[in-house]
Amino acid sequence: MSPVHPLDEAATARAVIDENGTLVLWNEGARRLLGYAPEEVEGRPAADLLDCADGTTPSEPTGTRWSGTLPLRHRDGRTLPVWLLAHRSGTKGQWLLVTPLHGEDQRAYDDPLIRAVLTQSPCAMAIYDERLRLYGLNEAMAEVIGLPEARVRGLRISEIGDKPESEQLEESLHDVLVSGEGRDVETYMRTGGENRAHAWLARIAPLTDAEGHVRGVCLAAHDVTEQYRARERLQLVNEASVRIGSTLDVTRTAQELADVCVPALADFVSVDLLDPPEHGGEPHAEPPSAPITLRRVAHRSVNPGSPEAVVTLGAVDVYPSASPQADSLIAGRTIVAPDTTTTLEQWLAWDERRWERIAKCGIHTTMSVPIQARGQTLGVAVLTRFRQPGPFTSDDVLLAEEITARAAVCIDNARRFSRERETALALQRSLLPQSLPRTAALEAASRYLPAARAGVGGDWFDLIPLSGMRVAMVVGDVVGHGIQASATMGRLRTAVRTLADIDLAPDELLTHLDDLVVRLSEDAGVEGATGEVGATCLYAVYDPVSRRCTLAAAGHPPPFIVPPDGLPRQIEHPPGPPLGLGGLPFESVELELREGTVLALFTNGLIESRGRESDVGYQLLSRALEQSSHSLEWACHAILQALLPVGGAQDDVALLLARTHGLAPSQVATWDIPAHPALVAPMRKQAVEQLDTWGLSEATFTAELVVSELVTNAIRYGDPPIRLRLIQDAAILICEVSDGSHTAPHLRRAKTFDEGGRGLLLVAQLTQRWGSRHTAEGKTIWAEISLIGED
Incomplete structure (x- = not known):
């Protein structure tokens, strides 16, 4: 049925044949043409209506459209030659067959309506009457349709062209017919049985008689394929x-x-x-x-x-x-x-x-x-x-x-x-610690993940053993990404390890590091301008003897601590300015940590994420630490899984988890020594007795020599108060002598007849390592004796 005039079915004979050749639709026009009622032919093979007296049957159509004359059998037995236009309908495999029926109401060709068509116009034009049936067209439109006017007069545009485009165009014709207002319609459709569609601009205008009544519509088609x-x-x-x-x-x-x-x-x-x-x-x-x-x-x-x-x-x-x-x-x-x-x-x-x-x-x-x-x-x-x-x-x-x-x-x-990225990542990984050192003070686990898309940055972490079994924990973040950021990170990490080796306090270490970043910015600048080099850093030192942790930050996110059998919480400390500003102070904060406390140090790439507030990131981190703090390796995995998006982090991520261990009082022995040379021998004896108590008599010779040398130097060259401390672990024995002088000793080569100057050289040769560190009261000289293989 027509989508516009469902009651005007008698002017066109219409039939639909499915993919099996069975008639599935037979309209009133088809009944008028051949005399069969719909119930007589629907469901029967369409070939039954063919009258092929000579035994020949029409070939199966190819393509999407076919037209030709077929001998059809009338209900009264007559054979009628009928011209048919067939094209595939919207349903797969079905064919729509139509032919116009010309009744007594057909008007003369010289009607004023048909004369409105500019037959000499190069533009393709067609006239449709008030029933939207083709009333006339010019030669240009006949070429577009691909059929002569005599064959298609009386058909609707939906019966001539491809669906659904032709049906949509017919709706536009109807709107113009009803409203009396013209319109332009763009469509993309095949015409004339072409195998390639064209773009058309259809300009539709109403046609009125002398009284102003709309008697039809005019359609002018312009091929706008090139513009389309x-x-x-x-x-x-x-x-x-x-x-x-x-x-x-x-x-x-x-x-x-x-x-x-x-x-x-x-x-x-x-x-x-x-x-x-x-x-x-x-x-x-x-x-x-x-x-x-x-x-x-x-x-x-x-x-x-x-x-x-x-x-x-x-x-x-x-x-x-x-x-x-x-x-x-x-x-x-x-x-x-x-x-x-x-x-x-x-x-x-x-x-x-x-x-x-x-x-x-x-x-x-x-x-x-x-x-x-x-x-x-x-x-x-x-x-x-x-x-x-x-x-x-x-x-x-x-x-x-x-x-x-x-x-x-x-x-x-x-x-x-x-x-x-691969070069920067290789450089980054070569500059980061390949494994964390095993220490008696901490159990640690770490993760580093480069940014998924922004490129490798300058995030780093480190775990640095210090004297007295103390351990330094470092996490930092260099501004920017790429090889330059990785190289800057390597320089800062080396500087931190160097400054940590001389046992600077956290705030003092960050002050020296800030000076270094300022110089790096000046070196990176061109033509007198300062380069953009900046970083943040968190530096913490944990002492297992006192079980205290001292930390300072330079514009870095505050760490989390998880007490044993407690809930995670952020450490409140002065944030400090980022590195590279120069001239601003840093402050340290000291915490007392119970044994088994977990410290979580990280860079901002873990917390910050696009579309998520940093407070939400801190909450997710707290929840992940609470649920998985028993195993540090598993905690690292759980934290990354909980906080990072599926596609990877938008910024570099460095994460360092550490669980504190404390030394038992039985592992530390301390003596206050009056500044008198006669007390050197008694101190050696007490040190030997302490080693016997610890079961370390095999280390007596080396320890006795180290104690004697360090105590003698403190009494001779240092200032009161003087203190001797022995710290023992399964792997090492530490001898420390502290005094009130800030002058540090140094190795020197003694001459042949010199009576002194060989003590520290012997200490350096017999111990695993030795050094000095400044304290608030003065300095401490220390030496580490390896116990591996001594038992």
């Missing part, structure tokens, strides 16, 4: 600029290129790239030579699963000189192969598997576009068509080259980013 395709090309280029290069990932960018081109430009697109040089560097500028080895990184098809693909994603294939891929790369230009049976015959004969796939899919044309950027050949994109009937035009070639050029720059940028 130009807009499509512009839209596709704009879409490509938005969709291609959304990430700095080579595979993702290549897939975006394929996705943009299908189905707008091709039915199947494959993207194959040359593998980069094994040892890095730039690809060769010269064109490659055949055969060429390419790696499939992306493909896309209008069919699910891309059945046209011969090469799987990630696989490598070799292309000989006769292939379009190799020919276009060697020539450095786009090559279009419209005929697979001749142009590609040599290649397909060499690759039978590809020939079978092309024949099965019906591929009829290919276009190979080199992917080139900055004078380098990166790969090739191959566009093929099998569903779109037309070959690639010169405009298609220009469009494909424009899109591919945009993608090539993005692919080259992604490769350069990948190379820089």
Whole structure:
């Protein structure tokens, strides 16, 4: 039925035949034509209405439209030659058959309505009456429809053209007929049985008589295919600029290129790239030579699963000189192969598997576009068509080259980013600790994750053993990303270890580190301007003997502590200015930690995330620490899983967890010594007795010599108060002598007849390591004696 005039069925004979040749619809016009009622023919084979006396039957129609005259059997036995127009309806496999019926109400051709048609106009024009049936058309419109006027007069536009476009156009005709107001309609449809659609601008105007009554509508059709395709090309280029290069990932960018081109430009697109040089560097500028080895990184098809693909994603294939891929790369230009049976015959004969796939899919044309950027050949994109009937035009070639050029720059940028990222990551990992040292003061676990997209940054962490079994914990973050940030991180980490080795207090260490960052900024500047070098840092020192932790921060997020059998909480301390501002003070805070307390130090990449407030990040971290603080390794895993997005962190993440251990009072012995030389021997004796108590008599000789030398020097050169302290662990014995003088001793080479000057040299030779550190009261000289192998 007509979508506009459902009651006007008698003017057209209409029938619908399904895919099995059975009549499924028979309208009133068909009854008038052949005399059969709908109930007499619906459900019967349509061939029963044919009167083929000579035994010949019409051939099965090909394409989407057919027209011709058939001998049909009337209900009264007569044979009527009937001209029929048939085209596929919206339902798959069904055919719609129509023929106009001309009754007594047919008006003369010289009616004023038909004279309104400008028969000499080059514009395709048609007149439809008040029933929206074709009343007349000019020669230009007859060429567009592909049928003479005599055959289609009396048919509606929905009975002539393809659905649903023709039905939508008929609705517009009806609106103009009812409202009396003209309108312009753009449509994209096939006409005249063409296999390729055109873009049309239909200008519809009402036709009125002398009294002003609307008696019909006039339709003028303008072919605007070129303008339509130009807009499509512009839209596709704009879409490509938005969709291609959304990430700095080579595979993702290549897939975006394929996705943009299908189905707008091709039915199947494959993207194959040359593998980069094994040892890095730039690809060769010269064109490659055949055969060429390419790696499939992306493909896309209008069919699910891309059945046209011969090469799987990630696989490598070799292309000989006769292939379009190799020919276009060697020539450095786009090559279009419209005929697979001749142009590609040599290649397909060499690759039978590809020939079978092309024949099965019906591929009829290919276009190979080199992917080139900055004078380098990166790969090739191959566009093929099998569903779109037309070959690639010169405009298609220009469009494909424009899109591919945009993608090539993005692919080259992604490769350069990948190379820089790999270099920076290698540098970063070489500068970070490969493993954490085992100490009696702490049990520790750590994680470092580079940013997923922004590139490697300057986050770092460290665990530094200090004298007296103390341990320093460090977490820092350099501003920026890339190799420069990693190099700056390495310099700062080295500086922290150097400053920690001389046992500076946390606030004093950060002050020296701030001076270093200021100098680095000055060195990074050009022409008198200061460079942008900045960092944040948190430095903490834990003493297992006193079980106290001293820490200071330079613009760094505060750490968390988890007491044994307690809830996680943030440590409140002065945040301090970031490193690099210069001249601003840093403050230390001292905490007393119970044994088994967990410290969580981290960089802001763990807490901060796009679309999430930092307070939410702190809450997630607190919850993760509460649920998994029993195992530090598992806690690191749980924290990263709870706080980081699925696609990876947006910034570098450094995480350091440490559980404190305290030394039992029985592991430490302390003596206050009056400043008198006669007390050196008694102190040696007490030290030996303490070693016997600890079961370390094998270390007596070395310990006795070290105690004697250090106590003697303190009495002779130092100031009161003087104190001796012995600390023992399973692996080492520490001898410490403190005094009130700030003058540190140093090694010197004694001359042959000198009576002194050899004590510290002997201490250095007999101990594992030795040194001095400044304290609030003066200094402490210490020496470590290894106990491994002594038992």
